[in-house]
Amino acid sequence: MNNSISSKQVGTLLFFSIIAIKAVLLPAIIYFYAGTNGYITVIGVLTIDFSLLLCYLAIMKRYPNKTFVNIMEECFGLVISKVLVAMILVYFAIKTILMIMSTYNFLEQVLYDEINWIYYVIVTLAFLYFVVSKSLRVFGRSGQVLFWIVFFAITLVMLITVTNTDFTALLPLFPNGAKPLVDTGFKCAVGFGDYTILIFFLGNTAYTKHSTRHIITFALLGITTIANFYIVFLCNFGYSVVNQNLAIADLTLYIDLAVSVSRLEWIAVFSWLITMVVQMSVYAYCFNQSLIYLLPQKISKHSHLILVIITGLTLIFGNFTLQNIASFVLSQGYSIFACVVQIGIPLLLLLCLLIYRIRKPHSNPPALPTNKQAIEEGQK
Amino acid sequence: MIKVLSKLRQNKIFYTILxxxxxxxxxxxxxxxxxxxxxxxxxxxxxxxxxxxxSEQLELSIMYLAPQSTSDINKSYTVVTALGENVSDCLSSLEAKTGKRAGLSHCALIIISDTVAQNGAMQYLDFFTRTNNLSTNSLLVVSETPKELLQAQQEESNSLSISLQNILDYNQNHQFTLDIDLESFHAQYFDEASTSFLPIINVKSGDAQESGEGGGSSNNESGANSNSSNANSPDASSESTTSDQTTSSSGAKGPAKLEIVNSGEVAVMQRGTMTHKMSQSQVEAMNLFSDQIKKGSITINNYSSHSINNADFVVELTQKSVSYSYFFADSRPVFRVSLNAKCKLSEIAAHYYSIDSISIVDTQITDSFRNVLIDKIAENYTNLINWAKSNNIDLFGLTKQYYRLYSEDWTNYLSTIPDTKNPIDDMLFLIDVKLIDNG
Incomplete structure (x- = not known):
């Protein structure tokens, strides 16, 4: 089966990645640590993230057929490659667990009075078992189909809430200097690094002449959407923003219009659930791909079963609550680890590009196919 | 069919769903x-x-929907009361009493009593700001007797009666209030101005009502009977009433019916505590300067024009727009209200009317009358500001706005004034009024 996906599909999955984790619990946490200038932190970190996206795109463009593992093995050898993938495995395992917990919290607080934790874990793991065994194309196509629903919903949410906003809430700028904002960006690193999923898209993307434009367009759309969301969110709630632990659902419930026009908030709630499930699946896919690489070949074909067992045991016996997992991912140790993965890996890829250039100084990059050629290739 | 089933056997989705x-x-x-x-x-x-x-200081009353087989939805409402030390305690008692879990997701209104407001409402509202059970943004109202207000609302069953919903809708558009929903109230508690203005709605015992009057059914009135009696019972520590508990004989005269009264007063809440009440006239004056309210009216008493003497002129302000300017002059904050409106003479109350006074030609708003109107508006503004200054009430949320817009200048200003707790006292207030005759 051809596992490569189009650049538009990569773009939609990136869009989900940019928005998914940032619009539920993270806004309240960021505004708690950074104060009312938290939106500046978000815009700043999103900008840094975007510049790291360019690193991924540079290597995707130059070597569209090389996977991350190929590149690392060629440049740094097998051992370093395994160590890096092990780090990535831990990174995505934590993100998968965090997403599962966040989705549970969202379901429990918005849709149901109570959900049995064990039932939820069993159902979620059954879903993940099914979904991680699928190829990347399935994720790409799902992302493409669901993109418009989610984009429409979040745009609608912001449009209906914009009438209630007090934009003076964005001021004053830097009342306590820039340090709290920088510290918050570091502390909340878990909520960023959205382009890390591209590690597993390297070599699996049908890269064409227009791919860079497509991916950048979707990434900018995601960045703009989420930056606007943070601004609108603050301008609606003011200082009580730190009390809104279900940001997107709280925002729609806060607006009289949304509540009076027959519960418009359900649009946001369900679309957000879709986003969270898609993102959970993508993280689990990345987790699974890391396992496949690290496990011996005989065992690696059962990687999705191993993933389900590891995740299940961690969730059931870890005795996690969203609060204690949140305090773990906000700890200094985890923040350093997340920064190493999120910033270190794209910089390593840039270094690899340099190494390739030094090794073969006169080689030209392969000519990128047009969209039509890429489609024909895929059909073959 | 067998083919389909055999295909299903190989389908992972089928097994997952199964x-x-x-x-x-x-x-x-x-x-x-x-x-x-x-x-x-x-x-x-x-x-x-x-x-x-x-352990019994707090009295929590809830009006909840208990669906019954009747075409009138109002008959399904029940009011229950419980005493406790805090809200959680009271809700537990109520749940034990009703045998049902209290679902707050449709709670549209939280009524706090004068005492609660004076003691500091946040300590009682904290439960509602934390719980995920309350998923809607409830409105807040101050009342002398919250339980009676609920009972009065419960009694409303025909479309002609005044309901709380109508009053709140009216207030939202026509009466000066600020931060009246729970989230805004909560947010303002932490901000620099920390002042919100909640409507005051009370209950009074109306005239005795006869059965069958006003389209109300006998069931409805019997509900009124039971409610008013409950409201008057001295030890109403814990009781419940439903609209169709008892029946009364047709034609009998029932006891006083509880009536909802929108007095037009507003509770001034500073840091979550009611410090003052704005009288109806103050609220009416403030309506002119609120940017939320699009209409207003102004009365000029004992005014004499060439066609009429010593009359009260009522002028309606339509298409009113209010904008606020915040700036500093000589290191002193200056706040200016710009009021633009079309004005229309809506009433002349006099003992004697000449024919000229009803002619469209002679009832235009003249320049001199416009000046009188502007002076009256300015006088209202000055009175309000003086009242606000003397009581340290931030009517326009100025401390918040100046902090946000001119953070540094504001901090400098605070360091120069003698009383930093009353920063509006030394501020300069201006008003700019433009009135256009609307015919």
Whole structure:
């Protein structure tokens, strides 16, 4: 089966990645640590993230057929490659667990009075078992189909809430200097690094002449959407923003219009659930791909079963609550680890590009196919 | 069919769904429906009596929906009351009493009593700001007797009666209030101005009502009977009333019916505590300067024009637009209200009318009358500002706005004034009024 996906599909999955984790619990946490200038932190970190996206795109463009593992093995050898993938495995395992917990919290607080934790874990793991065994194309196509629903919903949410906003809430700028904002960006690193999923898209993307434009367009759309969301969110709630632990659902419930026009908030709630499930699946896919690489070949074909067992045991016996997992991912140790993965890996890829250039100084990059050629290739 | 089934055997999605059904089915099949286990609370009333023992000081009343087989939905509303030390305590008692879990997701209104407001409402509202059970943004109202207000609302069953909903809708568009929903109230508690203005709605015992009057059914009036009696009972520590509890004989004269009264007063809440009440006339004056309210009216008493003497002129302000300017002059904050409106003479109350006074030609708003109107508006503004200054009330949320817009200048200004707790005292207030005759 051809596992490569189009650049538009990569773009939609990136869009989900940019928005998914940032619009539920993270806004309240960021505004708690950074104060009312938290939106500046978000815009700043999103900008840094975007510049790291360019690193991924540079290597995707130059070597569209090389996977991350190929590149690392060629440049740094097998051992370093395994160590890096092990780090990535831990990174995505934590993100998968965090997403599962966040989705549970969202379901429990918005849709149901109570959900049995064990039932939820069993159902979620059954879903993940099914979904991680699928190829990347399935994720790409799902992302493409669901993109418009989610984009429409979040745009609608912001449009209906914009009438209630007090934009003076964005001021004053830097009342306590820039340090709290920088510290918050570091502390909340878990909520960023959205382009890390591209590690597993390297070599699996049908890269064409227009791919860079497509991916950048979707990434900018995601960045703009989420930056606007943070601004609108603050301008609606003011200082009580730190009390809104279900940001997107709280925002729609806060607006009289949304509540009076027959519960418009359900649009946001369900679309957000879709986003969270898609993102959970993508993280689990990345987790699974890391396992496949690290496990011996005989065992690696059962990687999705191993993933389900590891995740299940961690969730059931870890005795996690969203609060204690949140305090773990906000700890200094985890923040350093997340920064190493999120910033270190794209910089390593840039270094690899340099190494390739030094090794073969006169080689030209392969000519990128047009969209039509890429489609024909895929059909073959 | 067999082909389809054999295909299904190889389908992972089929197995996934099958597993999900097998897991979920036993856990869900024996459960009673959510509606039967939950009392859908639509309004909450909070009152405090400091004379009672601490464990019974807080009185929490809820009006909840208990669906019944009747075409009139109002008959399904029930008011229940419980005493406790805090809101959680009271809700537990109520749940034990009703046998249902209190579902707050449809709670549209929280009524706090004068005492609660004076004691500091946040300590009683904290439960509602934390709970995820309350998923809607409830409105806040101050009342002398929250429980009676709930009972009065419960009595409303025909479309002609004044309901709380109508009053609140009216207030939202025509009366100066600020931060009247729970989230805004909560947010303002922490901001620099920390002042919100909540409507005051009370209850009074109306005239005795005869059965059958006003389209009300006998059931409805009997509900009124039971409610008013409950409202007057001295030890109404814990009781419940429903609209169709008892019946009364047709034609009999029932006791006083509880009536909802919108006095037009507004409670000034500073840091969550009611410090003052704005009188109806103050609220009416403030309506002119609120950017939320698009209409207003102004009365000029004992005015004489060439066609009429010593009359009260009422002028309606339509298409009113108000904008605020915040700036500094000589290191002193200056706040200017710009009021633009079309004005229309709506009433002349006089003892004697000449023919000229009803002619369209002679009832235009002249320049001199416009000046009188502007002077009157300015006088109202000055009175309001003086009242606000003397009582340290931030009517326009100025401390918040100046902090946000001119953070540094504002901090400098605070360091120069003698009383930093009353920063509006040294501020300069200006008004700019433009009135256009609307014919």
């Amino acid at each position: 597993i999900l059904i097998l897991i979920m089915f036993p856990s869900a099949i024996y459960k009673t429906s959510e509606g039967e286990r939950t009392a859908i609370v639509v309004m909450v009333g909070l009152d405090v009596d400091d004379t009672r023992p601490k």
